[in-house]
Amino acid sequence: MFAANLKEGQLEYLLHIPEPWYIDRVDFSLEAKQLDVYVKFRKRALFPCSNCGAPDQPVRDIANHDRTWRHFNFFEYLSCIHAELPRTNCGKCDTITRVNLPWAFRVIETIGTVHDGPIGEKLADKDYILVNDR
Numbered sequence: 732m733f734a735a736n737l738k739e740g741q742l743e744y745l746l747h748i749p750e751p752w753y754i755d756r757v758d759f760s761l762e763a764k765q766l767d768v769y770v771k772f773r774k775r776a777l778f779p780c781s782n783c784g785a786p787d788q789p790v791r792d793i794a795n796h797d798r799t800w801r802h803f804n805f806f807e808y809l810s811c812i813h814a815e816l817p818r819t820n821c822g823k824c825d826t827i828t829r830v831n832l833p834w835a836f837r838v839i840e841t842i843g844t845v846h847d848g849p850i851g852e853k854l855a856d857k858d859y860i861l862v863n864d865r
């Protein structure tokens with residue numbers, strides 16, 4: 732397994748997954764040619780409000796317990812990130828919003844089903860995949 736020689740935090744770094752997020756599990760299937768990365772956030776993690784930007788808002792609840800995002804391929808292997816999607820109830824603007832995820836950007840021109848075929852149909856939200864803006 733490729734991850735066996737990675738030090739603590741290096742796979743998170745490679746996949747652009749910052750604190751308070753961390754990788755809980757990685758599954759790789761040679762048969763399916765797919766890498767699945769399961770990401771969690773630390774207990775009592777605080778997130779900025781995605782409406783007004785106020786920092787350090789506690790998690791109110793989980794909007795979705797198994798969201799899936801398409802990541803860049805890992806060589807020729809399809810790779811996906813799976814995570815719970817938390818919501819905050821902002822103490823400043825009093826708005827309940829989904830937390831902005833560091834690996835998910837809204838995709839305008841590239842939609843999963845257009846370029847990725849069947850995998851796009853498996854995604855919870857076909858409009859979101861990871862795109863590299865770095």
Ligand SMILES: [Zn+2]
Nearest residue numbers: 780783821824
């Ligand atoms: Zn707010």
